[in-house]
Amino acid sequence: MNKLLELKSINAAYDDNLVLKDVDLVVNQNDFVGIIGPNGGGKTTLLKVILGILKPISGEMHVNGSTIGYLPQINQIDKKFPISVRDVVLSGLMGVKKLFGRYSPENSKRANELMDQMGILHLKNKNIGELSGGQLQRVFLCRAIISDPQLLILDEPNTYVDSNFELELYDILDNLNDHMAIIIVSHDVGTICSHVKTIACVNQTLCYHDSNIISQEQLKAYNCPIDLITHGEVPHRVLKHH
Amino acid sequence: MNSIFELFQYQFFNNAVFAAIMASITCGIIGSYIVARRIVFISGGITHASFGGIGIAWYMGLNPILGAALFGVLSAFGIEWLSKKTDVRQDSVIGILWALGMALGIIFIYMTPGYAPNLMSFLFGNILTVSSLDLYLLLGLSILTILVFAMFLKPILYVAFDEEFAKTQRIPVQFISYLMIALVALAIVLNIRVVGIILVISFLTIPQTIANMFTKDFKRMIFGSIGFGLLGSFIGLLVSYKINAPSGATIIFSFVMLFVIAKLVQLSLMAIRRREGIKQTK
Ligand SMILES: Nc1ncnc2c1ncn2[C@@H]1O[C@H](COP(=O)(O)OP(=O)(O)O)[C@@H](O)[C@H]1O
Ligand SMILES: [Mg+2]
Numbered sequence A: 001m002n003k004l005l006e007l008k009s010i011n012a013a014y015d016d017n018l019v020l021k022d023v024d025l026v027v028n029q030n031d032f033v034g035i036i037g038p039n040g041g042g043k044t045t046l047l048k049v050i051l052g053i054l055k056p057i058s059g060e061m062h063v064n065g066s067t068i069g070y071l072p073q074i075n076q077i078d079k080k081f082p083i084s085v086r087d088v089v090l091s092g093l094m095g096v097k098k099l100f101g102r103y104s105p106e107n108s109k110r111a112n113e114l115m116d117q118m119g120i121l122h123l124k125n126k127n128i129g130e131l132s133g134g135q136l137q138r139v140f141l142c143r144a145i146i147s148d149p150q151l152l153i154l155d156e157p158n159t160y161v162d163s164n165f166e167l168e169l170y171d172i173l174d175n176l177n178d179h180m181a182i183i184i185v186s187h188d189v190g191t192i193c194s195h196v197k198t199i200a201c202v203n204q205t206l207c208y209h210d211s212n213i214i215s216q217e218q219l220k221a222y223n224c225p226i227d228l229i230t231h232g233e234v235p236h237r238v239l240k241h242h
Numbered sequence B: 001m002n003s004i005f006e007l008f009q010y011q012f013f014n015n016a017v018f019a020a021i022m023a024s025i026t027c028g029i030i031g032s033y034i035v036a037r038r039i040v041f042i043s044g045g046i047t048h049a050s051f052g053g054i055g056i057a058w059y060m061g062l063n064p065i066l067g068a069a070l071f072g073v074l075s076a077f078g079i080e081w082l083s084k085k086t087d088v089r090q091d092s093v094i095g096i097l098w099a100l101g102m103a104l105g106i107i108f109i110y111m112t113p114g115y116a117p118n119l120m121s122f123l124f125g126n127i128l129t130v131s132s133l134d135l136y137l138l139l140g141l142s143i144l145t146i147l148v149f150a151m152f153l154k155p156i157l158y159v160a161f162d163e164e165f166a167k168t169q170r171i172p173v174q175f176i177s178y179l180m181i182a183l184v185a186l187a188i189v190l191n192i193r194v195v196g197i198i199l200v201i202s203f204l205t206i207p208q209t210i211a212n213m214f215t216k217d218f219k220r221m222i223f224g225s226i227g228f229g230l231l232g233s234f235i236g237l238l239v240s241y242k243i244n245a246p247s248g249a250t251i252i253f254s255f256v257m258l259f260v261i262a263k264l265v266q267l268s269l270m271a272i273r274r275r276e277g278i279k280q281t282k
Helices: A042-051 A084-095 A103-116 A133-145 A163-176 A187-191 A216-221 B001-010 B011-037 B040-059 B064-082 B089-111 B117-123 B133-163 B164-168 B173-203 B207-213 B218-243 B247-281
Strands: A003-014 A015-030 A032-037 A058-063 A066-070 A151-155 A181-185 A198-203 A205-209
Touching: A003 A042, A003 B173, A015 A042, A015 A181, A015 A198, A032 A042, A032 A187, A032 B247, A042 A058, A042 A066, A042 A151, A042 B164, A066 A133, A066 B164, A084 A103, A084 A133, A084 B164, A133 A151, A133 A163, A163 A181, A163 B011, A187 B207, A205 B064, B001 B011, B011 B133, B011 B173, B011 B207, B011 B218, B040 B064, B040 B089, B040 B173, B064 B089, B064 B133, B064 B173, B117 B173, B133 B164, B133 B173, B133 B218, B164 B173, B173 B207, B173 B218, B173 B247, B207 B218, B207 B247, B218 B247
Parallel strands: A015 A205, A032 A181, A032 A198, A066 A151, A151 A181
Antiparallel strands: A003 A015, A003 A058, A198 A205
């Protein structure tokens, strides 16, 4: 099994506010990990540590994947910024192109294919400010996967997305999972659990659950105070009833 | 009309025209970055902090613009460094730096023996009295800015748009941020001669705002800003010469007039389009 990512007893904090405590996590090739946890539990912080945006105060981290694709939580984005949809998608190739790289016709073609697949090709010359939240999510998904990363990290990609595209999104992710590991954060526990392979509960500490079937009691034991009963229409077949 | 062309016989007028062109280019490019990135307040802080450098350089008998450049770049680096700290309120610190710069400037200028310099020319600028050193510095900055943006437009744009994502792509985000804030400081300081401390921020924002009315594309915004910058500064320059008022004030006044006209044009374009839209749906 090819280990892409390994965290060992990671502690992370903002100033003196300890957010992650003694976190261990291993992500292998073809893993599909769902991260759940209460608001402010440290899910986004964990992703930022993995991505190298936030330096942990202690612990060890090894990243083997050459490239990581990232879809940030959308509320962190300036929607009035003068940049077009196409440019945002192509900016996912920054890591490959570095500073001097120019975009080749193949790059543009790949960007067009992806935008077509996500149903946003007709928006490609629009400014991002003219898009709805759901459309913007698709743009960021294109940006995250255009470099064909070995590890794809998504922070609440289903916010603002309508239920049609949400199903489509999970189909797309299932396909991508054939050749890349995926870590996805979601507040919609019911839906996420029926699509991922394993679950990690994050609430300052991280509890790894090696299956996608989880019960309310287990969540409690993991110190993860969230409700399994969600209001989505998607039935939680995979969930145990109690 | 003849009299305008006669003006070109004078060295001072040629210098002023050259300065207006250089100011439009540097402010057009850097100002678009400032507006897109929403760092107008930071830029105001750098502007006023640099006045401390002017005062100290004057006191030590050095070139005031060089003093301002040093002070401006250092305070810009300080602000950029602070912006990475989560436990400080950046805007309060900028406010303090803003006032400190002005206070230091005034104190040192008044402590300098001999005649006090014309404070007005620093506060409001005078494009008609720019020195050749000022012009060379502005020319150098224009070339540098054009080169940097021509080579690195995409990385600059991407880092400004989403710095965290850029970091995950392992491009030198810090280097780009510091380079950009240094360029911002230099553009501010070198244009102080042209429009003055109080008004330089409007040269960096009004043409951009006008351009932004007609395009949302960063590259077009840069070219539009340069265009409106040129138009406004030439009108301002002529008015300044005719009525013998400080050029900074006349240039900014023409910018605001252009802004009003552009707004009217934009509104009527929108009204026409809306009416056509209604007709088509009928
Ligand atoms: N940039 C920041 N500066 C200071 N504190 C932060 C910052 N981002 C998050 N926090 C704090 O860290 C904790 C975890 O936040 P986060 O990782 O965003 O949670 P989640 O994504 O699980 O909702 C919260 O208490 C939040 O207030
Ligand atoms: Mg979060």
